[in-house]
Amino acid sequence: MTRRGAVNVRYLLAGLVVVLPLLYFLATGFGNDPHAVPDVRTGTPAPRFDLVDLDGKHWSMEELKGKPVVLNFWSTWCGPCKYEHPLLLQAAKAYPDVVFLGVIYSDEPEAVRRYLAQKGQAYPHLVDPTGAIAIDFGVTGVPESFFIDKQGTIVHKEAQALYPQTLQPLLARIRQ
Numbered sequence: 001m002t003r004r005g006a007v008n009v010r011y012l013l014a015g016l017v018v019v020l021p022l023l024y025f026l027a028t029g030f031g032n033d034p035h036a037v038p039d040v041r042t043g044t045p046a047p048r049f050d051l052v053d054l055d056g057k058h059w060s061m062e063e064l065k066g067k068p069v070v071l072n073f074w075s076t077w078c079g080p081c082k083y084e085h086p087l088l089l090q091a092a093k094a095y096p097d098v099v100f101l102g103v104i105y106s107d108e109p110e111a112v113r114r115y116l117a118q119k120g121q122a123y124p125h126l127v128d129p130t131g132a133i134a135i136d137f138g139v140t141g142v143p144e145s146f147f148i149d150k151q152g153t154i155v156h157k158e159a160q161a162l163y164p165q166t167l168q169p170l171l172a173r174i175r176q
Contacts, residue, residue: 001081005125022167025153037105038169039138039159041138041154041157042153042154042155042156043153043155044150044154045152045153046069046071046137046146046152046154047059047061047133047136047137048061048062049061049133051127051128051133052126053125053127054092054109054112054113054116054125055124057124059101059124059126061152064099064152065151065152067097067099067150068148068149068150068171068175069099069100069101069146069147069148070088070091070099070100070101070145070146070147070148070171070174071101071103071137071145071146071148072084072088072100072102072103072144072146073134073137073139073142073143073145074102074103074143075104075106075142076107076111076112076114077107078142078143080142080160080161081143082119084143084161084162085120086120087162087163088100088122088123088162088163089120089121089122089123089169092122092123093157095175097175098171098174098175100122100123100124101126102123102124102125102126103124103126103133103134104128105128105130105134105139106142108129108156118171138157140159141158141159143162144157144158145157145158145162146158147173147174148173149173149174149176154160155170155173155174156173
């Protein structure tokens with residue numbers, strides 16, 4: 001092998017030493033699920049709140065004890081929220097023993113009223129004007145849904161749009 005060929009082989013080997021581990025880590029996603037959102041609330045009591053819905057009725061976590069609750073943080077500008085809206089409407093009608101509550105996240109109540117007038121409404125939507133309740137629940141974006149059992153404990157947090165195959169088992173868990 002010529003001297004020039006030996007130099008090229010060294011460069012090739014050096015490049016492979018750098019590139020192959022990088023390709024491995026990229027292919028395995030660095031060992032993390034990019035969709036996983038850390039959740040410290042599951043298994044703990046749901047934070048207390050006292051909010052008013054779009055009709056002016058007061059709602060508090062204390063009054064909901066003894067009932068299973070689905071608390072869905074959403075916005076009219078959120079595409080995945082619009083996707084899951086019909087599913088939540090259907091579920092609220094099919095499970096009258098479960099309290100479904102929407103929490104308006106970083107949106108205008110009037111925009112929400114217009115949206116619900118067009119798309120339907122089967123459960124109350126609470127106004128969180130300062131975003132304090134979203135912060136208390138650890139909401140990082142929308143949609144996020146919290147499944148709260150009859151004792152007021154958060155059983156599960158779904159940090160993405162709900163699908164029928166995920167919603168049904170979660171409702172079964174909180175209705176026990």
